[in-house]
Every structure is written in structure tokens, then in C-alpha cells.
Amino acid sequence: MTEQGPESEDTIDPMGVTEVLNSLIESGFHEINRETNGLVLSGFSAGLDIGFGPLLMAVMLTLSSGGYGDLGTELLLASTYSVGFMFVILGRLELFTEHTTVAVMPVLDGRASLAELGRLWGLVYVSNIVGGVAFVVLIVTLLPDLGVASPEAFETIALSLVNHGFTWLFIAGVLAGWLMGLLAWLVTAARETTSRLLIIWIVTAVIGILHLPHSIAGNVEVLFGVFLSPLISVMDYVVFLALATIGNAVGGVVFVALLKYGHVVRGGD
Numbered sequence: 001m002t003e004q005g006p007e008s009e010d011t012i013d014p015m016g017v018t019e020v021l022n023s024l025i026e027s028g029f030h031e032i033n034r035e036t037n038g039l040v041l042s043g044f045s046a047g048l049d050i051g052f053g054p055l056l057m058a059v060m061l062t063l064s065s066g067g068y069g070d071l072g073t074e075l076l077l078a079s080t081y082s083v084g085f086m087f088v089i090l091g092r093l094e095l096f097t098e099h100t101t102v103a104v105m106p107v108l109d110g111r112a113s114l115a116e117l118g119r120l121w122g123l124v125y126v127s128n129i130v131g132g133v134a135f136v137v138l139i140v141t142l143l144p145d146l147g148v149a150s151p152e153a154f155e156t157i158a159l160s161l162v163n164h165g166f167t168w169l170f171i172a173g174v175l176a177g178w179l180m181g182l183l184a185w186l187v188t189a190a191r192e193t194t195s196r197l198l199i200i201w202i203v204t205a206v207i208g209i210l211h212l213p214h215s216i217a218g219n220v221e222v223l224f225g226v227f228l229s230p231l232i233s234v235m236d237y238v239v240f241l242a243l244a245t246i247g248n249a250v251g252g253v254v255f256v257a258l259l260k261y262g263h264v265v266r267g268g269d
Contacts, residue, residue: 020189021105021264027188029106031094032116036123039094043124046093047131047216053084054221055139057157057208058149068160074209081208082201084217089187089200096125096216096245100252101181101260108261125215125245132219140227151228158225160211161218162236166243169213173247174255176212179203180248181256213244 031039057080066073088095103120106112139146164172183203190196207214222240225232 016189017264020185021261023188024102024185025105025109025111028099028102028104029111031099032103032106032112032120039120039123040127042094043096043127044131044134045091046088046095047128047133047219048135049087049091049093049131050084050095050128050217051132051135051139051220052087053081053217054157054224055135055149056080056083057221058153058224061153061156062148062150068156078205078208079201081217082204085204086197086200089183090193090196094124094127095180096121096128097177097180097214097248097252098184099124100177100249101184101256104253104257105261108257109265121249128216129219129241132216133223136220136223136227140224154224154227155229155231158222158229158232161213161222162225162232162240166239169240169243170247172210172212173215173244174251175210175247176207176214176244177248177251177253178255179207179212179251180214181252184252185256185260213240213247215241215244215248218244 057077060076060080061067061073064070064073064076068074068077089098099120103112103117107114107117180203183200186199186203187196190199219241222232222237226234226237
């Protein structure tokens, strides 16, 4: 057998997984060190843009002859749900659920502190939520007679998220965060815009068809229900947002950031 030298060991990386990890670390480090104004404006814009997904879902549900439980309608709504994520991710805006993986990587690598991570999470999360609230208020107050979307459609979408117990909201939130962290990893690994677009559609459509609670998109979905349905209260909104946020954070950090960082750095790849 021919012995392999150190040079050959360093160059063996058939899947490019080390490159993906390094890219995520650099991206997370860059975002952690961005100025506050840049983070807030980008996060606010993301909160606004992601609102088009829930809005289009309500439009499609209104126009569709079917409803939840009908395969065609479910697939249509899941695909529509992806639109807001495409706007945000391809537009390179700050999204909290992506940063449950991306911004954690430089912390695991020793290049950033937990305090710096907390600053980024806080700024992006709050600006995402405020952007979503602004989107809902804009649509409800300026376009009360939108016509193509009925209040019943917004109510149905919101009820699919809030009509669950605490345990379901948390565990489903973990799954949604896991998928969003996986999305961040896969989008980084993809090299072409078309590939990234397909990945975004597949992953977020899975979240949509499973009706998993995504804290930022769900912020818009449930808040529409608060404004337009007597069946959904402010407390429903608060409970949903709290449990979805905690679940999303756990899913992204534990099942993607920690595992993928560990398997690349400590797995001898």
C-alpha cells in the first residue's frame, strides 16, 4: 500500500462539507460584527417581505374550491408559503431562524462570544417581529377591502397554528427550527441561484404542508387572525410566539449547528 502524506489528508473533502462549514462561520462572524443599524433595517425588511407568503396563502385559500385536508389545496398553499422565504433568503436579509444556525457557528468555533450572539439574535428577532406587525397593520388598515382574500381564510390559517397545546407548539417549533437550520446549511452548500431557489421551496414547503410554527412567518399568520377573527385572542398570539420562538431556537442550535459543527470538526472528515 502507498502511504498518504499530510498533504493528501488535507485535500480529501469529496463533499466539500468543510468548505460549507467555513463559509457559514465566516458569514455568521460577519453578521455578528455588522453595525446595529444595518442589522435592524435588514431584519425589519425581512419581517415585511416574509408577510407576502401568508398573504398569498389567504388569497389562494379564498380562491380555491378546496380547503385544508384537500391534497391539491395543501400543496398549493405550501408552495405559496415559500414565496416570502424566497424574497427574504435570496434577498440576503436577516432572518432570526436562519441565525439559530448561522450565527451560532462562529461561537462554536471560538470566534464570537455568547453575548455577541445574544445581541445579534435580539436585534434581528425584534426587527423581524416589528416588520411583520407593520406588514399586517399596513394590509388590514390600508387594504380592508382587498377582495381576493376573505377574513375566513386568514382565520383558518391562524387557527391551524394556535389550536394546539403547549407541548405540540414547542415540539413542532423544534422541527421548524431544525428545517430552517438545515435550509441555511443547504443554501450555503448550493452554488447556483436555481439550486438555492429549489432548496428554499422544498424545505419551506415542508414546513408549510406540516403546518409547523415558524416564529417569524407565523407572527404574520397569527396576527392576521387576531385582527380579523373573534376566535383568536392576543393571548393566543403571545403563547404561540413564545413557544414557537423557543422551539425554533432549540431546533436550529441543537439539531443543526451543534451536530453539523461537531461532525465536521470532531468527526475527522
